[in-house]
Amino acid sequence: MAEFVDRVVVYVKAGDGGNGCASIHREKYRPFGGPDGGNGGRGGDVIFEVDASTSTLLDYHRRPHRRAGNGRPGMGSHKDGARGEDLVLPVPNGTVVKDAKTGEVLVDLVGIGTRYVAARGGAGGLGNAALAGPKRKAPGFALLGEPGEEAELLLELKTVADVALVGFPNAGKSSLIASLSAARPKIADYPFTTLVPNLGVVTAGESVFTVADVPGLIPGASQGKGLGHDFLRHIERCSTIVHVLDCATMEPDRDPVSDFEVIEAELAAYGRLQDRPRMVVLNKVDVPEARELAEFVRPMFEERGLRVFAVSAVSREGLRPLAFAMAEMVEQARASRPPEEPTRQIIRPKPLGDPGFTVRQIGDNVFQVTGEKPERWIRQTDFGNDEAVGYLADRLERLGVDEALEKAGARPGAEVIIGPLEGGYVFDWHPSESGPPRVLGPRGTDSRIS
Template identity: 70%
Template structure:
C-alpha cells in the first residue's frame, strides 16, 4: 500500500462566475420601475497553502481532481449572487508547482505560503449595473466568466539542512535514528529505506533538520534503483554527508570507490549539488576490521579536502563530535544566506502604446484578436440577445478593435476570431461607422443590420427628437 507520494499530477478547476440578472422592478401603479437585476457572484479559487502538518502528497495521489464551487447568479430587486467558496489545498513545506512542460510556476517554502493554482471566474453584471444615462433600461445582463481549469504537477523537495547520502545499507537510517528522535525502518538488506526520513537534531544552541535519502547505486541519476525518485530531496540541503560503510561484505567495494561513485551520480543529477559543502562519515567502526579500514582510507579522504568523522551508530561512538560539526556547517550556511528584505510593492505601468490587445492575420486568412479584455467580454456575452451583442460591439469599438482591424487590412466579410484558437468566437466582420448600442431603438433590436445613414442625417434626427421632447415637456399640464 502506498504511504508516501512526492510527485502527483493534479487536475484543478476553479468555479465559474454566476450570471448577471436582467430584471425590471415592478410594483403597484409602477409597472416599469427601472432595471434591478443583481450581479452574479465570483467563482471560487483553487489555492495551494503550505501546512507543516502535511508531509506527503498522498491525498492528491488518490483524488487528483479538485474543483472549487461556482458563484451564484444574481436576482431581481438588486440581489447579488453569493461568491463561490475557495478550495484550499494543504501541501507539504517544500512543494514545487510545475506545469506539464516542467516549467516552475511556484516554489512553496514556509508555513502559510500560498499559490493560486486556478482562478475563479468573474461574476456577470446585472442590468442594474449596466444602466446609464443613454441606456436607461438594458434588456440584457452579462454572463459569468468560466473559471480557470488545467493540470499542474506537484513535486515535494524535502526541506532539510543536512542530507545523508550513500549506498544501500551504509547505515544512514541507523545514524539518523541515534542523532534525532526519528524512528526509520532499519534492516540488514538493501533498499530497506523506501522513503526519505526526516529528523530534528539539537547541538548546543543550534537546531537543524537531517534527512536520509534512499540508497543510491551506480546509474541512479539515469533512473536505476531508487535514486532518481528521491535525489530531488537533497536539492535544498545546506550540507551533504557521505555515509561510507567500512564493514561492507562485497569484495569489489571500499569506502573510497563508494564515495567516487556517489559523487559521479550527484554530478550527473546537477541541480547545484556539486557546490554544497561535504562531510564524510566512516560508519560501522565497531565491526571487526571496520576500524582498520577507516584508519587506512582516512588519510586519502582528508587529502582530498574532506572533513572525516569515524562513528558507530550502534555503539554510539563519535556522534557528539559529528552533530556539533554539522551544526557549525549549517550555521555558517544560514549566516551566508542573504537576509529577506521587506515586501515591496512593485508597480509596472503599461506602455503608452499598449492597446491591451493584438490583431494578427493567421495563416488561414482569419484575423485573430487576442487580449484580456476582448476575450473576457466575449465570454460574458449572451449571443442569443441582440442588445447584448450590440453592447459588445460598443465595447470593442471603444477599445479600438475596429480601427486596428482596418489598419491590419481587414475588409467587409473577412473572418475575425476573438480568443484562443481552440475556443475562439468567429464571425464575418462588417465595419460600421456608429457604435452598436447607440443605434439601438427598442430592446432586442439591433439597427446595425439596416443601411448606415450619413452622419449629418443622424445629427438632424437627434436634434429633431430633442426639440419634440422639449416641446412635449413645455406643453405638459399636470392633472
Template identity: 75%
Template sequence: MADFVDQVVLHIRAGDGGNGCASVHREKFKPLGGPDGGNGGRGGDVILEVDPNTATLLDYHRRPHRKADNGKQGQGSNREGANGADVVLPVPNGTVVKDAKTGEVLIDLVGMGTRYVIAQGGHGGLGNAALANSKRKAPGFALLGEPGDALDVMLELKSVADVALVGFPSAGKSSLIAALSAARPKIADYPFTTLIPNLGVVTAGETVFTVADVPGLIPGASQGKGLGHEFLRHVERCDMLVHVIDCATMEPGRDPITDYEVIEAELHAYGKLEDRPRMVVLNKADVPDARELADIVRADLQERGLKVFTVSAATHEGLRELTFAMGEWVAAARAARPVEEPTRLVLRPKQLGAATFAVRKVNDNLFQVTGEKPERWIRQTDFTNDEAVGYLADRLERLGVEEELVKAGATAGAEVVIGSMDDGYIFDWQPTLNAESINSGPRGTDNRLG
C-alpha cells in the same frame, strides 16, 4: 498503499464568476422603476499555502482534482451574488510548483505561511443596473460570469532538512538516523530498502536540527539511474552533506575511498551542491575488519580537508561526537543566514481589458481578431439575447475592430473569428452594425439584428 508521495500532478480549476441579473424594479404605483439587476459574485481562487503540519503530497495523490466554488448569480433589487469560497491547499515547506505541460517553474514555496494563488476565480458578470446609461436606460440583458482558471500543475517536494545522509545503498544510513533520533525507518539487509527520505530530529546540546536519510545512490544517479533524480532533489535544500560509508562491504570493487569518490562524482554531476560542507562517517566499526579498514583510510580522507568519524550505528560507538559536530555546523550555518520568512510575493495582475488587439487576414473571406478585450467580451456575452449581441457589436466598434477589419480588406458577409481558430466565436461580419444606431425596440432585442 504508499504513505509518502513527493511528486504529483494536480488538476485544479478556480470557480466561475456568477452571471449578472437582468431585472426591472416592480412596485405598486411605480411603472418605470428602472433596472435593478445585481452583479454576479466572483469565483473562488485556488491557493497553495505552506503548512507546518503537512509533510507529504499523499492527499493530492489520492484526490488530484480540486475545484473552488462558483460565484452566485446576481438577483433583483440590486442584490449582488455571493462570492465563491476559496480553496486553500496545504503543501509541505519546500514544494516546487511547475506547469505540468511545459515544466516551467511557477513558484518555489519556502517559508511557513507562504501563500500563492495558483488559479484565479472568474469575474462576476455585470447586472443590467450597472449597464444602464443615458442612451440605454433599461437594458434587457446582463453580462455572463467569466470562467475561472483551469490548469494542471506538478507539485514536487524537496525535503527541507539541515543535514543529508548520502551514500551507497545498505551503507547504514537508515540505521544511523534511527540511532541518532526517534525516527524508525524500515531497515533491512538488501539494497534500496529506503525508497523515500526519512526525516529525524536530532538534539545536540541546545541545538535541535533535522537529518534526512536520503535513499541510496549508485553510479549514474545524476543521470536518473536508480531513481537518482528523485532521490537527489531532496539533497538540494540541506545545509550539510554527510557521507555514510560502509566499511564492512564485501562487494568487489568497493572500498571507502572509491565509494566516497563515486558519490562525490554524482553530486558534482547533479550540480547545485558544490558549496555544501561535507563530513565523512565510516560506519559499521563494530565489525573487526571494518574497524581496521577505517583506521587505514582515515588519514587519506583527512588530507582532503574532511572531518572523519568512525561510528557504529549498532553499538552507538562514536555517535555522541558525530552528533555534536553536526550540531556545531548547523548552528553556525543558521547564524550566518537571515531569518527565514514567508516568501513575499509581489502580484502584478494584468490590466483588465488591455486595449491591444490584432486583426489577421487568414484568407480572402476569413479574418481573425485576437486580444484580451475582445476575447473577454465574447465570454461575457449571452448570444441568446439579441440586445446583448448588439451591445457586443457596439463595444467592438468603439474599440476600433471594425475599422481594422476594413483596413485588412474585410467586406460585408466575411467570416470573422474572435479568439483562437480552434474554439473562437465565428460570425458573419456586417459593417452596418455600428454604435450610431441606438436600440429603440423592446428590452432584449436589437433592431439592427432584424
C-alpha cells in the same frame, strides 16, 4: 499501498463566475421601477499553501482533480451573488510547482504559510442595474460570468533539511538517523530498505537542526539509475552533506574510499551540489574488522581536508561528537546565508497607445481579432439575447475594432473570428451594426440585429 509520494500531476479548475441578473423592480404604483438585477459572484480561487502537518503529496496522487466553488448568480432587488469558496490545498514545505506541459517552474513554496494562487476564479457577470446608462436606462440583458482558470500542474517535493545523509544502500543511514533523533525509519538488513526520505530533528546543545536520510545511491544515479533522480532531488536544499560509509561491507570490490569516490562522482554529475560542505562518517565500527578498516582509511580522508568521525549507530559510539560537528557546520551555513527579503511584486504596465487587441488577415476577406478584452467580452455575452449582442458590438466599436478592420482592408460581410481559430466566435462584420440603435425596441432586442 504507497505512503509517500513526492511527484504528482494535478489538474486544478477555479470556480466560474456567477451570471448577472436581468431584473426590473416591481412595486405597486411604480410601473417604471427601473433595473434592479444584481451582479454575479466571483468564482473561488485554487490556492496552494505550505502546511506544517503535510509531509507527502499522496492525497493528490489519489485525487488529482481539484475544483474550487462557483460564484452564485445575481438576483433581483440589487442582490449580488455570493462569491465561490476558495479551495486551499495544503502541500509540504519545499514543494515546487511546475507547468506540467512545458516544465516551467512557476513557484518554489518554502516556508510555513506561503501561498500561491494556482488558478484564479472567473469574474461574475454584471447585472442590468450596473449596465444601465443614459442610452440604455433599463437594459433587458445581463453579462454572463467568466469561466475560471484551468491548469495542469506538476508538483515536486524537495525535502527541506539542513543535513543530508548520503551513501550506498544498506550503509546504515537509517540506523544513524534513528540514533541521532526520534525518527523511526524502517531498518532491515537488505539494500533499498529506505525508498523515501526520512526526516529527523537533532538537538546538539542550543542548536536544533533537521537531518534527511536520503535513500541509497548507486553508480549511475545521476542518470536516473535506481531512481537516482528521485533521490538526488532531496539533497538540493541541504546545506551540509554527510557521507555515511559502510566499513563492514562484505561485498567484493567495495571499500569506504571507493564508495566515497563513486558517490562524489554521482553528486558532481547531478550538479548544483559542488559548494556544499562535506563530512565523512565511518559507520559500523562496533565490528572489530570494521574498526580496523576505519583506522586505516581515516588518514586518506583527512588528507583531503575532510572531517572524519568513526561511529556506531548500534552502540552509539561517536554520536555525540558527530552531532555537535553537524551543528557547527549547520550554524556556519545559516550565518553565511543572505537575509531573506520579501518577495517583490512586479508590475508590468501596458505600453502607452496599446489598443489591447490585434487584427490580422488570414484569408480573402477573413480576419482574426485577438486580445484580452475582445475575447473576454465574447465570454460575457449571452448570444441568445439580441440586445446583449448589440451591446457587444458597441463595446467593440468603442475599443476601435471596427476602425482596425477597415484599415486592414475588411469589406462589409467579412468573416471575423474573435479568439483562437478553433473555438473562436465567428460573425459577419457590417460596419452599420456599430453605434447605438436608431430605434429602441422592447427589452432584449436590438434593431440592428436581424
